[in-house]
Amino acid sequence: xxxxxxxxxxxxxxxxxxxxxxxxxxxxxxxxxxxxxxxxxxxxxxxxxxxxxxxxxxxxxxxxxxxxxxxxxxxxxxxxxxxxxxxxxxxxxxxxxxxxxxxxxxxxxxxxxxxxxxxxxxxxxxxxxxxxxxxxxxxxxxxxxxxxxxxxxxxxxxxxxxxxxxxxxxxxxxxxxxxxxxxxxxxxxxxxxxxxxxxxxxxxxxxxxxxxxxxxxxxxxxxxxxxxxxxxxxxxxxxxxxxxxxxxxxxxxxxxxxxxxxxxxxxxxxxxxxxxxxxxxxxxxxxxxxxxxxxxxxxxxxxxxxxxxxxxxxxxxxxxxxxxxxxxxxxxxxxxxxxxxxxxxxxxxxxxxxxxxxxxxxxxxxxxxxxxxxxxxxxxxxxxxxxxxxxxxxxxxxxxxxxxxxxxxxxxxxxxxx
Numbered sequence: 001x002x003x004x005x006x007x008x009x010x011x012x013x014x015x016x017x018x019x020x021x022x023x024x025x026x027x028x029x030x031x032x033x034x035x036x037x038x039x040x041x042x043x044x045x046x047x048x049x050x051x052x053x054x055x056x057x058x059x060x061x062x063x064x065x066x067x068x069x070x071x072x073x074x075x076x077x078x079x080x081x082x083x084x085x086x087x088x089x090x091x092x093x094x095x096x097x098x099x100x101x102x103x104x105x106x107x108x109x110x111x112x113x114x115x116x117x118x119x120x121x122x123x124x125x126x127x128x129x130x131x132x133x134x135x136x137x138x139x140x141x142x143x144x145x146x147x148x149x150x151x152x153x154x155x156x157x158x159x160x161x162x163x164x165x166x167x168x169x170x171x172x173x174x175x176x177x178x179x180x181x182x183x184x185x186x187x188x189x190x191x192x193x194x195x196x197x198x199x200x201x202x203x204x205x206x207x208x209x210x211x212x213x214x215x216x217x218x219x220x221x222x223x224x225x226x227x228x229x230x231x232x233x234x235x236x237x238x239x240x241x242x243x244x245x246x247x248x249x250x251x252x253x254x255x256x257x258x259x260x261x262x263x264x265x266x267x268x269x270x271x272x273x274x275x276x277x278x279x280x281x282x283x284x285x286x287x288x289x290x291x292x293x294x295x296x297x298x299x300x301x302x303x304x305x306x307x308x309x310x311x312x313x314x315x316x317x318x319x320x321x322x323x324x325x326x327x328x329x330x331x332x333x334x335x336x337x338x339x340x341x342x343x344x345x346x347x348x349x350x351x352x353x354x355x356x357x358x359x360x361x362x363x364x365x366x367x368x369x370x371x372x373x374x375x376x377x378x379x380x381x382x383x384x385x386x387x388x389x390x391x392x393x394x395x396x397x398x399x400x401x402x403x404x405x406x407x408x409x410x411x412x413x414x415x416x417x418x
Contacts, residue, residue, distance in 0.1 A: 008271060008274065011274045011275050012264075012267055012274050015267060015273075015274045016260065016263065016264070016267075019260075019263055020260075024119065025120070025256060025259045025260060025263065026256060028115075028116040028119060028120075028255075028259055029116075029252055029255035029256045029259055030252065031112065031116070032112060032113065032116055032251075032255045033248055033251045033252050033255060035108070035109050035112040035113075036109065036251055036255075037248070037251075038105070038109075039105050039106060039108065039109035042102050042105040042106055043105075043106050043109060043140065045102065046102060046103075046106055046140055065079045066181065068247070068250070069221060069225070070220070070221035070222070070224035070225045070228070070250055077243055078243050078247055081243075103133075103137065106136070106137075106140055107132060107133060107136050107137070110132070110136040110139075110140075111126075111132060111136075113196055114126060114127065114132075114196050114197070114198065116255075116259060117192075117193075117196040117197045117259075117262055118197055118198055118199075120197070120259055120262045120263045120266060121197040121199055121201075121262070121266050122266070122323055122324050122327065123197055123198050123199045124327065124331070125198060126198055127198050135195070139195065181218070182214055182215065182218050183214075185213075185214040185217055185218070186207075186210045186211055186213075186214035186215075187210070188210075189209070189210035189213045189214055189217075189258065189261055190203075190206045190207050190209075190210035192210075192258070192262075193205075193206035193209055193210055193261070193262055193265045194206045196262075197262070200346075201265065201269065202269050204268070205265045205266075205268040205269035206265050208264065208265060208268045209261040209262060209263075209264040209265025209266075209268060210261060210265070212260075212261050212264050213257050213258055213260065213261025213262075213264075214261075216257050216260075216261075217254065217257050220253055220254075220257060224249075224250055224253065228246060270316075270323060272316070272320060273322065273323055283325050283328065283329075285367055285368065287325075288328075288329055288332065288367055289363070289364070289367050291319070291321065291325065291326065291329040292329050292332070292333060292338075292363060292367065293363075294318075294319045295315060295319065295326075295329060295330065295333065295339075295349075296333075296338070296358075296363075298310055298314075298315055298318050298319065299315075299339065299349055299350070299351055300351065300355050303350075303351050303354075303355065304355070308348070309342075309348040309349055309350045310348065310349060311346045311347060311348055311349075312326070312327070312330070312346075312347060312349075313346075315330075315349070330349060332366075332367070336366040337352055338351070338352060338353075338358065338363070338366070339351060339352060340352050
């Protein structure tokens with residue numbers, strides 16, 4: 001058991017380094033920094049207007065200040081500037097068009113975050129537009145209320161007299177209070193990992209990734225604060241832009257931590273993916289044909305045995321390859337009209353025709369010629385390059401023919417460039 005855990009830990013570290021080396025996580029983090037800068041004030045303005053209705057809007061400042069604490073002395077200045085912008089945004093006097101623009105800005109930020117999380121979780125299908133407005137706005141509007149309600153309940157519990165009745169309880173309470181910022185960050189990350197990807201995330205996997213991200217966030221915050229203190233001469237170069245520079249840098253580091261924790265949650269939920277990260281992302285036609293044959297074997301056998309159609313997880317257990325490659329082949333088979341996918345909570349894959357009506361020649365034609373749009377593209381290229389159908393048939397029927405013999409059969413006609 002210990003050896004298996006050590007092997008998994010070693011493979012997990014290699015997989016995370018491989019993900020960072022590819023640059024996809026860092027690239028997504030850079031994009032989220034830009035989106036956050038554009039949408040931070042509208043997002044806080046919307047949350048501020050909701051909290052103002054409950055009379056707890058003054059609690060927004062310490063929460064934002066705690067988030068920017070790694071910026072050191074710049075944190076208070078930046079917090080005041082951001083909140084001054086928020087105060088100037090009067091949601092009640094924006095009008096219908098202004099309110100729509102405000103909501104659109106907030107939703108667009110949430111869309112970018114969902115795209116990043118879907119990329120980390122290898123999810124290709126985002127939420128529909130209706131679900132985006134429903135889910136995103138419910139989080140933005142209800143989330144602050146639940147957060148401050150939880151903080152209020154926590155304050156009431158910690159101030160209760162019976163917790164201070166004995167020395168042991170008081171010491172335990174002191175430790176919990178000191179750890180509460182980290183615990184709150186972990187819970188916030190766990191909520192993000194559960195909610196943002198457009199897929200089913202298991203709570204224990206989300207909590208595992210959130211624990212890693214929360215601890216690293218606290219450590220990174222401490223290191224960043226040391227960096228800010230020791231880089232006075234360097235930040236002087238940026239003059240009045242020093243606060244903005246440090247803010248953007250901290251957001252970049254923070255988004256890298258958040259996305260890395262999300263990828264870790266993905267590996268916790270799908271541990272076999274740790275050992276398959278270095279497989280090529282793009283499969284050859286031969287690989288796609290073999291995977292399609294393996295998928296049809298599993299789906300077809302269930303059809304003939306009158307068993308329920310398989311889910312993606314069941315196919316992955318039967319075909320131990322990269323989840324990404326398997327989903328690509330399943331999408332191909334659905335696009336070619338060979339399989340269909342239901343819309344249940346756990347998607348099942350079914351044959352669209354009986355095995356007696358599907359031939360191997362059909363399958364090879366699908367993967368070599370593609371769907372209707374790809375076949376139209378091939379015909380357009382053949383026309384533009386001047387390749388005749390006879391010449392292409394000669395090429396397909398005589399694979400041992402040399403290029404010289406092929407050119408003697410019918411030279412390629414020059415094409416005028418317009």
